[in-house]
Amino acid sequence: MKIRSLFIAAGAVAALVGTSAIVAMWTATRLEGRAEAQQQRAQQVARDVAGLVGATYVFQRERDELSISEWKSWHANIVRDLAGADLQGSAHAEVELLRDAAGRLPALFERALKTAAAPDSDFQRRRHDQAFELLLGDTQAMADAAFRWSRNAGDARRLAEDVHEQVTMAAVVAFSMLLVVLASVGVRRVLRPLALLTQATEALERGEQVPLFGSTARDELGTLKRRFDAMTIALQRRTGELREAEQRMRAVADNVPVLITEFDAGARIVFANATAGRIYGVPAEALVGKHVSDVRGEDGARQLQPHIxxxxxxxxxxxxxxxxxxxxxxxxxxxYVPRRDAFDTVVGFYSVSMDITERKAAELAVQASEHRLKDITDNIPVVVSHFDKDLRADFGNLAAERVLRRPISELLGQTFREIRGDAVWEIAKPHIDAVMQGQPRQFESFVTHGDGTLYFAQRYVPDVDAAGQVQGFYSVSFDITERRQAEAKLAESEKRLRDIADNLPVMISYIDKDQRLLFLNETFSKWTGLDHRTTVGKTVAEAVPAALYEQRREHLARALGGERVEFHVESTAAGAARSLHNLYLPDIAEDGSVRGLYALSTDVTERRQLERQLAELARTDALTGLPNRYSFNEQLAAVIKRAHRAQSFTALLFLDIDRFKLINDSHGHGVGDEVLREFARRLQQLVRGTDFVGRLAGDEFVVVLEGLRAATEAEIVAGKIIEAINRPFATSAGELSIATSIGIAVHPRDELGGEELLGRADQALYLAKGAGRNQYRLHAS
Incomplete structure (x- = not known):
């Protein structure tokens, strides 16, 4: 039978015995408890019945309310206790008797209560005695039944206790016997075979030969023994394989170009390969047992001691x-690698040494080359540094030391951010990210000290290894501080020029050869209503309205052809009309090509208005407001040309005031001026708006009539003038009578000059004066 099945069966028997014992003990305990409760209830009823008997005697003697109440109280207690009584067993008869008696007592008590307390007759006395005898009889019967019930309950309790004790003893005996049986089976079937297996395992651990069990048992331990035999066979085979592997490893170790040695905790050699023997010139076995100082010497041992x-x-x-x-x-x-035992305690160490003499020679050559390179980089005016893939500095030339004002030894190993600070880090980080992805970068940076700021043109170049992996980057920094300072001065100068240009009352611009606006001053915005900042970059055609561009298109082409151009335009922009004088200066390169042009536009609106006013003043008589001789000469020439084109008549009337000198002499020049002004006003009222009225000098006036169909029309006008002038003149000296003489010359249909026409009119005037004044004469042409 298998051990597992055996233990399962034993467990089942133990469970059955245990369950039976528990059930028996629980039943005995329950019966004992019920017997104890029955006894306590019987004793309580006996006490209540005894109290009722006493209360009955007290009632018989006293017959008062207190004795009645006390009797009823004891009776009620008995009824209550009997209501929960258990009727099983021998107590059944007594309990039934007690319940019957308790049920009759109230009627007997009422009967005794109705009898007279002091009977008057023998009949009443017999009834009284009979009632109390019945009451006392049933009460005494209850006392006897309660006593028997209590006694029987005590016997039942003692019996239950004996049963409980016997059941407990039987359970203990059953469990003891079961444990003995299980222990016997366990020792014989389990512990003894396990002890044999343990001894065999310990022998295997010591490396001893262990005989095979050869068990044929079909239980679990038999299977375990057979597995142990299989494991022993496999272990012996594996041990042989390990010996072979050790021999192969020894052969490999002896032929690799690496020194392999094993040391104990005292730094003595316990193994050395053939390479170590060849290096030290002795057989490898001769090295075993030697201390490290025996092999490397005292100085070498001292150098190795910290590592050991x-x-x-x-x-x-x-x-x-x-x-x-x-x-x-x-x-x-x-x-050096620690050698540990099975308890993880260091018991020695392995040493693997590779001869790097040739590599060291190459490294020394590289170091010499690097030293030469450092000498070169230390003597160029450029900051050269290198950062590894963790952005830590591992090289820097003397220029870096001078610029950063910190020793190179202090900078090496620090990160870029630690060296340059947060401000430069934020500028450089995007470029560092790019160069670490293999992309060269160029940008500008700075270094700030207490005495100023240095500016640099930075170039980052990725450091790529043979496998194409970025291992860091080179940083080359050119000092551009002087250039930046020059640029700053230039910018400051340009700002001053800009400030000056923005505050000049001249519109200044620069236009390239493609007619694109590259510079505009603030005046441009004020005069055109366009923002010069957003207009820069646009072509002239794009920036200004089409009408304004058309005014300038031809002049732009001439200036971009290399010609200095000056011209005047009337322009309306931003709701204002301006007269602009424009100067286009071509920007000619050294090779003679035109790169663009400078445009200067000056607002001459006020000057032009002033010129027009001066021109008008030059053409107007200040006293009368009429055109003067200069204006007359201009107008007469134009009128003659129009008459020639229209093939019409034009009449010139030459007038003066008769005896005007007498007016001045008699009344003064002020009155004379009043007469002249009124004379001029009346002339203007008498002619058409298209006709010309002017004052030539003194009291001489002219009237030019255009578009006449016949010469007689001029005579009609002359007659009206004389009539109007002859009306009294109101002056400061009073009313004056004024007369005028008029000479008329008519322009014929053929060509005739203005001076000749005026001369003819003058001749006709003298004829009128010679005829007696205050009349007109027509020149006979």
Whole structure:
């Protein structure tokens, strides 16, 4: 039978025995409890019945309210206790008897209560005695039944206690026997075979040969023994394989170009490969047992001591060392790895040493090359540095030290941000991200000290290894402080020029060869209503209205052809009309090509208005407001040309005031001026708006009539003038009578000059004066 099945069966039996014992003990305990409760109730009823008996005697003697109340109270207690009584067992008869008696007592008590307390007759006395005898009889019967019930309940309780004790003892005995059986089976079937297996396992751990069990049992331990036999066979086979593998590893270790040694905790060699023997010139077996100082010498042992102490503390150590060996000095790269036992305690260490003499020579050559390169970089006026992929500085030339004002030794190992600060970091970070992705970058940066700021043109170049991976970047910085200062001065100068240009009452602009606006001053915005900041970059055609561009298009083409151009235009922009004098100066390059032009526009509106006013003043008589001789000469020439084109008549009337000198002499020049002004006013009222009225000098006036169909029309006008002038003149000296003489000359249909026409009119005037004044004469032509 299998051990598992055996233990399952034993467990089932134990469970059955345990369950039976528990059920028996629970039943006995329950019966004992019920018996105890029955006894307590019987004793309580007996006490209540005894109290009722006493109360009955008191009632018989006293017959007062207190004795009646006390009797009823005891009776009620008995009825209550009997109501919950258990009727099972031997107590059934007594309890039924007690309940019947308790049920009859109230009627007997009422009957006794109705009898007279002091009977008067023998009949009443017999009734009284009979009632109390019945009451006392039933009460005494209840007392006897209660006593029997209490006694029987006590017997039942003692019996239940005996049963409980016997059941408990039987359960203890059953469990003891079961444990003995299980222990016997466990020792024989489990513990003894396990002890044999344990001994065999310990022998295997010691490396001893262990005989096979060869068990044929079909239980679990039999299976375990067969597995142990299989494991033993496999272990013996594996041990053989390990020996073979060890021999192969030894062969490999002896033929690799690496020194492999094993040391104990005292730094003595416990294993060395053939390479180590060849390096030290002795057989590898001769090195076993030697201390590190025996192999490396006292000086070498002192150099290695910190590394040996570290590896014996459980740390892997990697370092380079140098050793003088017969024939040459050799360099080694060494790795110390702690050797631990099964309890993870360091009991020695392994040493793997690689001969790096050739690599060291190459490194020394590289170092010499780097030293030469550093000498070069230290003597160029450019800051050169290198940052690894963690953005830590690992190279910097003397220029970096001078610029940053910190020793290079202090800068190496620090991050870019630690060296340059947060402000420069924020500027450089996008470029660093790009260069670490393999993209060269160029930008400008700065270094600030207490005495000023230096500016640099930065170039970042990725440092890419043979596999194409970015390992860091080179930073080359050119000092552009002087250039920036020059640019700042230039910008300041340009600002001053801009401020000056923006406040000049001249519109200044620069237009390139494509007619694109590259510069505009503030005056442009004021005069055109366009924002000069947003207009820059647009072509002239795009920036200004079409009408304004058309005014300038031809002049722009001439100036861009290399010609200095000056012209005048009337322009309306931003709701204002301006007269502009424009000067276009071509911007000619050294090779003679025109790069663009400078445009200067001056507002001459006020000057033009003033010129027009001066011109008008030059053409107007200040006293009368009529056109003067200068204006007359201009107008007469134009009138003659129009008459010639229209093939019409034009008449010139030449007038003066008769005896005007007498007026001045008699009344003064002020009155004379009043007469002249009134004379002029009346002339203007008598002619058409298209006709010309002017004052030539003194009291001489002219009237030019255009578009006449016949010469007689001029005579009609002359007659009206004389008539109007002859009306009295109101002056400050009173009313004056004024007369005028008029000479008329008519322009014929053929060509006739203005001076000749005026001469003819003058001749006719003299004829009128000679005829007696205050009349007109027509020149006979």
């Amino acid at each position: 102490e570290a590896v014996l503390q459980g740390q892997s150590v990697e370092f380079d060392s140098t050793q003088a060996l017969p024939g040459a000095q050799r360099h080694f790269h060494q790795l």
